[in-house]
Amino acid sequence: MINIILGIPVLLAILTLLIKKQRILGILTSIGYLAVLFDSILLFRRVLISGNIKLYADFIYIDALSAFFIFVIAIVAFASSFYSVGYIERDIEKGIISDRKAKIYYLLFNLFCCSMLFAPAVNNLGILWVAIEMTTLISAFLVGFYNSKESVEAAWKYIIICSVGIIFALLGTILFSYAFSLLGGAKTLNWSEIVANAANLDKNILKVAFIFILVGYGTKAGLAPMHTWLPDAHSQAVAPISALLSGVLLKTAIYAILRFGIIIIKAVGIAYFSHLMILLGLVSLGISCAFILVQKDLKRLLAYSSIEHVGIIAIGFGLGSPLAIAGAIFHIFNHAVTKSFMFFGAGNIVSVYKKHNINAIRGVIKVLPFTGIMVLIGVFALTGFPPFAIFLSEILIIAAAFTSDSYLIAALLLLFLSIIFGAFIYHFGKMLFGNLPKGMTRIGEPLSGKIVFLFLLLPITILGVAVPFIKEDLLWIAQRLLQG
Amino acid sequence: MIELILFGILAATYLLVIVKRMPALIQGFRYQSFFIFLITLIAGLTENQPGLLIVALLILALKVFIIPFVLNSIAKKISVDENLGLLINAQLSLVVALLLTYFSWVFSGMLGFNNGHISIAITVAFSVIFIGGFLMISRMKAFTQVLGLLIMENGIFLFASFLSGGMPFFVEIAIFLDVFVSVIIMGLFVYRINKLFTHIDVNKLSRLRG
Numbered sequence: 001m002i003n004i005i006l007g008i009p010v011l012l013a014i015l016t017l018l019i020k021k022q023r024i025l026g027i028l029t030s031i032g033y034l035a036v037l038f039d040s041i042l043l044f045r046r047v048l049i050s051g052n053i054k055l056y057a058d059f060i061y062i063d064a065l066s067a068f069f070i071f072v073i074a075i076v077a078f079a080s081s082f083y084s085v086g087y088i089e090r091d092i093e094k095g096i097i098s099d100r101k102a103k104i105y106y107l108l109f110n111l112f113c114c115s116m117l118f119a120p121a122v123n124n125l126g127i128l129w130v131a132i133e134m135t136t137l138i139s140a141f142l143v144g145f146y147n148s149k150e151s152v153e154a155a156w157k158y159i160i161i162c163s164v165g166i167i168f169a170l171l172g173t174i175l176f177s178y179a180f181s182l183l184g185g186a187k188t189l190n191w192s193e194i195v196a197n198a199a200n201l202d203k204n205i206l207k208v209a210f211i212f213i214l215v216g217y218g219t220k221a222g223l224a225p226m227h228t229w230l231p232d233a234h235s236q237a238v239a240p241i242s243a244l245l246s247g248v249l250l251k252t253a254i255y256a257i258l259r260f261g262i263i264i265i266k267a268v269g270i271a272y273f274s275h276l277m278i279l280l281g282l283v284s285l286g287i288s289c290a291f292i293l294v295q296k297d298l299k300r301l302l303a304y305s306s307i308e309h310v311g312i313i314a315i316g317f318g319l320g321s322p323l324a325i326a327g328a329i330f331h332i333f334n335h336a337v338t339k340s341f342m343f344f345g346a347g348n349i350v351s352v353y354k355k356h357n358i359n360a361i362r363g364v365i366k367v368l369p370f371t372g373i374m375v376l377i378g379v380f381a382l383t384g385f386p387p388f389a390i391f392l393s394e395i396l397i398i399a400a401a402f403t404s405d406s407y408l409i410a411a412l413l414l415l416f417l418s419i420i421f422g423a424f425i426y427h428f429g430k431m432l433f434g435n436l437p438k439g440m441t442r443i444g445e446p447l448s449g450k451i452v453f454l455f456l457l458l459p460i461t462i463l464g465v466a467v468p469f470i471k472e473d474l475l476w477i478a479q480r481l482l483q484g
Numbered sequence: 485m486i487e488l489i490l491f492g493i494l495a496a497t498y499l500l501v502i503v504k505r506m507p508a509l510i511q512g513f514r515y516q517s518f519f520i521f522l523i524t525l526i527a528g529l530t531e532n533q534p535g536l537l538i539v540a541l542l543i544l545a546l547k548v549f550i551i552p553f554v555l556n557s558i559a560k561k562i563s564v565d566e567n568l569g570l571l572i573n574a575q576l577s578l579v580v581a582l583l584l585t586y587f588s589w590v591f592s593g594m595l596g597f598n599n600g601h602i603s604i605a606i607t608v609a610f611s612v613i614f615i616g617g618f619l620m621i622s623r624m625k626a627f628t629q630v631l632g633l634l635i636m637e638n639g640i641f642l643f644a645s646f647l648s649g650g651m652p653f654f655v656e657i658a659i660f661l662d663v664f665v666s667v668i669i670m671g672l673f674v675y676r677i678n679k680l681f682t683h684i685d686v687n688k689l690s691r692l693r694g
Contacts, residue, residue: 124652124655126651126652126655126658126659127654127655127658129659130655130658130659130661130662133662133666134662134665137662137665137666137669140669140673141669144673144676147676147680148680149680149681149691150691150692152673152676152677152680153677153689153691153692154692155673156626156673156677156686156689157689157692159666159669159670159673160620160629160633160670163633163666163670164617164620164632164633164636167613167633167636167637167640170640170659171613171640171643174640174643174644174647174651175647177651178647187651187652188652189651189652189655204595204596205595205596208594208595231692232692235692236692
């Protein structure tokens with residue numbers, strides 16, 4: 001099954017070199033990712049029911065955690081590829097990009113998705129590092145895709161900051177393998193073998209190593225204060241790519257942190273992991289909160305909101321109780337889906353208004369009625385308003401903070417979330433309802449552009465309503481995820 | 485013998501800190517990589533590991549010849565002013581480098597390496613990593629950032645080879661490939677920056693804020 005998941009993006013990447021028409025290419029890509037999505041659901045089901053999968057002499061190792069991340073990547077990749085068809089077509093019609101460049105876009109898109117799907121599937125921590133570095137290198141081109149001064153600057157900062165960050169992650173990985181080699185076995189970087197001997201590893205080395213891991217992959221995950229590349233890259237990338245960056249690229253880095261975190265928890269105990277994650281989480285929340293309040297750029301606003309949600313996820317894992325972990329896992333999915341939804345909305349708005357500036361965007365509901373309403377729903381979903389899914393995952397994490405007597409954390413979470421809620425309503429209220437700028441009239445939207453919103457709206461609302469009834473299952477899955 | 489080469493690496497690293505022009509910086513990187521090639525070669529011969537020999541040859545080919553050649557040719561192509569634009573002058577940079585080396589020595593002691601040539605090796609490795617990072621933030625030209633990354637990667641490689649006798653062979657190869665690709669891609673971006681901005685001073689890239 002995993003062969004199909006990894007094979008389809010490679011196959012599609014090869015097809016981009018053979019097929020001439022970019023439109024056909026776009027449609028084929030979406031069909032391909034639909035297949036990947038179905039396959040990833042089957043994979044997740046199979047891992048939950050019949051246990052972990054090991055392939056090719058332990059090179060591929062898929063447990064519940066990997067399968068879950070593959071599923072999240074697949075769903076956003078499908079939505080994004082579907083949205084790309086219309087988006088790229090519009091760009092070509094307007095003469096922003098050429099036919100040839102559209103083909104390069106699909107080539108990079110497929111390679112990017114392939115490297116992201118590959119990262120959770122490998123067992124070897126060194127290859128995991130290579131896969132995550134590959135995601136940076138490929139997506140840098142997609143960030144600098146429009147070749148404007150701003151986008152190239154963003155791409156440059158992105159590639160340099162993330163590469164330096166990730167060098168520290170490599171240092172941490174080497175220290176982990178050193179701690180393992182002290183046990184006297186054969187040298188290996190396979191996660192499954194290291195975690196099996198976690199309890200015997202040298203605690204001091206692991207503690208230092210985990211700091212490096214956290215700085216390294218934390219940079220890629222957008223945890224403050226290593227987040228500085230994120231708003232630039234997210235705001236300059238092509239809209240469907242912004243969705244991928246924010247929805248799932250950050251999550252692959254979180255996946256890597258969790259992989260090492262599981263070893264740390266087993267070797268050193270949860271307190272160490274917990275304190276670091278909660279600290280970084282709260283700093284991220286605080287910083288993003290400040291920047292969201294004063295933000296003047298629509299896409300940067302959404303980018304800072306990603307830092308906020310990554311912070312919430314880190315706090316969830318940091319709290320460490322089953323309830324909190326269930327919340328954090330659930331939040332990873334919710335944020336991926338909701339944030340892509342919002343970036344698609346923002347993409348539609350920006351391509352009509354041709355500006356990112358919040359002050360220049362007024363009366364979206366009158367110009368783009370469908371997108372306007374969807375964005376309005378998205379704002380409430382993203383800021384954690386019931387009955388949407390993010391509300392539930394945030395409540396789970398806050399409840400977990402209360403039940404573990406971490407009142408300060410719960411209070412700070414509530415404070416930051418309510419400030420961010422207010423700021424979002426304020427910014428989007430102006431954009432959606434204000435007076436129409438001169439010369440703008442209502443613009444029709446094609447059906448294909450609408451379907452992707454409805455597709456993503458489905459899980460956002462259904463899960464928000466259904467999860468209270470399947471809470472036991474969610475807790476069970478969350479427990480399975482961190483078993484390794 | 486190993487110690488001598490290790491000190492050679494350190495000397496090459498200090499050289500990188502004081503040079504003011506691009507070709508000299510690339511040349512310094514070649515010296516450093518050549519010493520790392522020597523160390524890997526000796527380790528491969530004494531421990532009789534064919535894998536290490538292949539890695540040593542890769543270092544020689546990639547880091548001593550191909551990557552410097554690529555960087556030099558990009559530098560020629562964009563024909564910008566060769567000065568690196570030192571934000572911190574050479575003397576002060578040297579002092580910082582010295583402090584970073586001392587800090588590396590303390591740090592390696594903290595990690596539990598306090599005897600024999602392994603402690604020297606770990607100290608040198610950390611110095612190279614930190615000084616590489618320092619170079620990235622204290623020079624104006626985008627090129628220095630590419631080289632800084634390569635220098636840091638050299639340090640990591642040294643660290644890995646002394647700590648756990650290197651990483652598994654195929655991981656090593658994958659990382660090499662990755663580094664090579666990243667240099668090419670960063671070179672492309674330097675080229676694009678030069679075309680769009682008509683300079684490659686990263687301290688002037690400040691259009692995106694807030």
